[in-house]
Amino acid sequence: MPAPIIEISHLAKHYGSFQAVRDLNLTVEQGDVYGFLGPNGAGKSTTIRMMMTLIRPTSGDIRIFGLPLHENRSSILRRVGAIVERPDFYNYLSARRNLELLGRLSGADASKSNVNRVLGIVGLGERAESKVKTFSHGMKQRLGLAQALIHNPDLIVLDEPSTGLDPQGMVDMRDLILELAHDHKKTVFLSSHILPEVELTANRMVIINRGKTIIEGSVQELLNAGRLKVTIETTDVPRALEVLRATPNAEWIQSSTDQEIIIMLNRQDIPPAVAALATAGVPLRAVTPVRSLEEYFISLTRESA
Amino acid sequence: MILTAYRVEMSKVFSKWRTFIGFMALAFLIPVVVIAMSVEGGKFLNFATQGLSQNFDINGNLMNGYAVAFIILSSLYVHVPFLITLVAGEVLAGEAAAGTYRVLLTRPLSRSTMVNAKYMAALTYTILLVACMAALSLGLGTSIMGTGDLLVIRQKITVIPVHDLLWRFGFAYSWAALGMITVASIAFLCSALVENAIGPIMTTMALIIVMTIISAIDVPLFDYVRPLFFTTHMNGWKLFFDDPINWQRVATSFSVLLLHIVGCFVATHIVIRRKDILT
Numbered sequence: 001m002p003a004p005i006i007e008i009s010h011l012a013k014h015y016g017s018f019q020a021v022r023d024l025n026l027t028v029e030q031g032d033v034y035g036f037l038g039p040n041g042a043g044k045s046t047t048i049r050m051m052m053t054l055i056r057p058t059s060g061d062i063r064i065f066g067l068p069l070h071e072n073r074s075s076i077l078r079r080v081g082a083i084v085e086r087p088d089f090y091n092y093l094s095a096r097r098n099l100e101l102l103g104r105l106s107g108a109d110a111s112k113s114n115v116n117r118v119l120g121i122v123g124l125g126e127r128a129e130s131k132v133k134t135f136s137h138g139m140k141q142r143l144g145l146a147q148a149l150i151h152n153p154d155l156i157v158l159d160e161p162s163t164g165l166d167p168q169g170m171v172d173m174r175d176l177i178l179e180l181a182h183d184h185k186k187t188v189f190l191s192s193h194i195l196p197e198v199e200l201t202a203n204r205m206v207i208i209n210r211g212k213t214i215i216e217g218s219v220q221e222l223l224n225a226g227r228l229k230v231t232i233e234t235t236d237v238p239r240a241l242e243v244l245r246a247t248p249n250a251e252w253i254q255s256s257t258d259q260e261i262i263i264m265l266n267r268q269d270i271p272p273a274v275a276a277l278a279t280a281g282v283p284l285r286a287v288t289p290v291r292s293l294e295e296y297f298i299s300l301t302r303e304s305a
Numbered sequence: 306m307i308l309t310a311y312r313v314e315m316s317k318v319f320s321k322w323r324t325f326i327g328f329m330a331l332a333f334l335i336p337v338v339v340i341a342m343s344v345e346g347g348k349f350l351n352f353a354t355q356g357l358s359q360n361f362d363i364n365g366n367l368m369n370g371y372a373v374a375f376i377i378l379s380s381l382y383v384h385v386p387f388l389i390t391l392v393a394g395e396v397l398a399g400e401a402a403a404g405t406y407r408v409l410l411t412r413p414l415s416r417s418t419m420v421n422a423k424y425m426a427a428l429t430y431t432i433l434l435v436a437c438m439a440a441l442s443l444g445l446g447t448s449i450m451g452t453g454d455l456l457v458i459r460q461k462i463t464v465i466p467v468h469d470l471l472w473r474f475g476f477a478y479s480w481a482a483l484g485m486i487t488v489a490s491i492a493f494l495c496s497a498l499v500e501n502a503i504g505p506i507m508t509t510m511a512l513i514i515v516m517t518i519i520s521a522i523d524v525p526l527f528d529y530v531r532p533l534f535f536t537t538h539m540n541g542w543k544l545f546f547d548d549p550i551n552w553q554r555v556a557t558s559f560s561v562l563l564l565h566i567v568g569c570f571v572a573t574h575i576v577i578r579r580k581d582i583l584t
Contacts, residue, residue, distance in 0.1 A: 088404030
């Protein structure tokens, strides 16, 4: 069995008495699109900075491609491309020049054709000669992805890659991540605080909070394991409340407006609940499962408590 | 890897407008001084030698290209450190301020290689600036005002014959480069310590000003610390215009400047190695 691409054990980073990361554990296998989820301030960027050797861990172990990171830094980073937090570049240089210089430092082919190829992948081919200072945040984000891909790495680490992108840009980024994973067989480590982004791209994920692993596993298993907040729109709220209170496994039922009910349900309990409402003759206008990371996270911590 | 990193750093340094401020300043100032001296240099010489003319008979072309180069070196030596810190103080702090440490240090080059490459780029700029100063001063000076003996008034009056001057200027400009490398090294260390580009420039200039003032105040207490200041030894280039040259003093000054350079370079390595990149 091949070694995991990333293996983090008991990782910790302390700043004085503040524990940014504590006892973090995760394993990323080859070919994974691995979601690294957590609310803002959970320790995601600190972990990524430790993975990219930008900061030193207080304790714990990071192994990438089966090798201890700090002893094999250069050989490992040669095979890793990363966006760490917001994309910053040499603003006084063009997009092409930035990629040429960064590519050379990665030991990559910094030829015009290779730079053009990567700029084409991220949709910046026509702005190759423009100075980066004229770029929008979204364009810088795309250039960030280009610099992560310039040396054709095996592992791509993306820290909140959709931040600042417009809706089309977010879709493009998602498609690109899937293409990298499926067509180019890259392993992708995707940090995000947006659950749908991870849900749509990742096959495995970990949720962290306050620097600690909360849960790790397959995306589908984890998402199905948790309860969903379901919004039910109806013109007969009292009758619907009566039926739902009799439904097994329904929790936290309340009417938010005179035409809307919010209820917490397991995914598999949604169809029986809808069927019960229909049988009782409750007029339904919409049944919408809503799941934000925050709520999923709250439900997970509630369950663990 | 170090050569690749050095080339990348040079590309970055010479893509910035601020890099050329120093060259533009010299390209403007030196011709202005040379032309002014060629027009009114006689008056300047009369003023400088008015105390001597009662006892000595001064003849010949003393306000020549070499004299102008000597005057320019004396006066610009005070201002050139500012031009040096503009670049040397920015090479590391600029990465922190712009957030580009994150793209730079996630490459497979080690932090030591990065520091070495940046230091080499800062030194290249420094040496080029001093070389530019030398070429403009000597080249323009001698071509407009001709050559001749050099009258040097220090603790004693020395007249250095024209055939004995070029090698002295060679040493003097090499020393100027050494002094400016010391300034660049201090700015480089400051640049590693802070995360904005202005801090290292201000700190280095403040150090130069404070040390120069302390050196100038004739208080016995300062006699103990004065020999340790790099500013005291930056003026060592003048030693090459003494006759005979005091090589013992040259060696002492050289050692002090070298210690500053090595100390700052090693300290920068230690700071960068231990630095958590949080910007």
